[in-house]
Amino acid sequence: MEPDTRSTTSSEEDFTGFVKEHEARLRRAFVAAYGGERGEEATAEALAFAWENWDRVSKMDNAPAYLFRVGQSRTRKPRTPVTFPPAPNDAPTFEPGLVPAVRALSIHQRTAVVLVYGFGWTLREVAELTGTRITTVQKHLERGLANLRHTLEGKIDER
Numbered sequence: 001m002e003p004d005t006r007s008t009t010s011s012e013e014d015f016t017g018f019v020k021e022h023e024a025r026l027r028r029a030f031v032a033a034y035g036g037e038r039g040e041e042a043t044a045e046a047l048a049f050a051w052e053n054w055d056r057v058s059k060m061d062n063a064p065a066y067l068f069r070v071g072q073s074r075t076r077k078p079r080t081p082v083t084f085p086p087a088p089n090d091a092p093t094f095e096p097g098l099v100p101a102v103r104a105l106s107i108h109q110r111t112a113v114v115l116v117y118g119f120g121w122t123l124r125e126v127a128e129l130t131g132t133r134i135t136t137v138q139k140h141l142e143r144g145l146a147n148l149r150h151t152l153e154g155k156i157d158e159r
Contacts, residue, residue, distance in 0.1 A: 015054050019047060022064045029129050030071055032114035033107060036085045042071030049074070065131040101151040109144030112137050 026046060031039030046067040050057045057063050102110055111130065115121040123141070127134045 011054060011058075014058060015051060018050070018058070018063070022067075023047065025125075025129065026064060026067060026071070028119055029068060029111070029115060029126075032118060033072075033111040034075070038075050038077075042075040045074040046071035062128060062131070065129055068129050069131065095152060097152055098148075101148050104151065105144050105147055106140075108140040109147065112140040113144040113148070116141055 027043040030042040049070045050067055060066055115126050123134045123137045127137045
């Protein structure tokens, strides 16, 4: 008896469609939360997990949020500071204290601030991806912005 290649092909097509729809958003969220290198690694880990467990993942109501948690846990390194790659020479100019100030935010505040203001996501989109309530994302965003204002006001006033 031959194996049913039709279901395998359908499963591969479903997974390919899922990746096309969600990979870029997952990658942006991971990079916003953890920086370039770990963000890319978390994306790869999350999608590899999804492929290995596609029969379970494909039935989930909010698979991207679940995979966001998978990527977080699979790339967790003890006490590793978030680092951002150096800006290319042609990068737009910005407040020099911004990167250290963003880096100093908590992981939840940094994720909310970067995704909402850096990538233009809505609070609902961030909440769905991180598996939290919209009000929680709003609080992280408000606190993150307050911390940034406090940190940057001191830098600007010193000039």
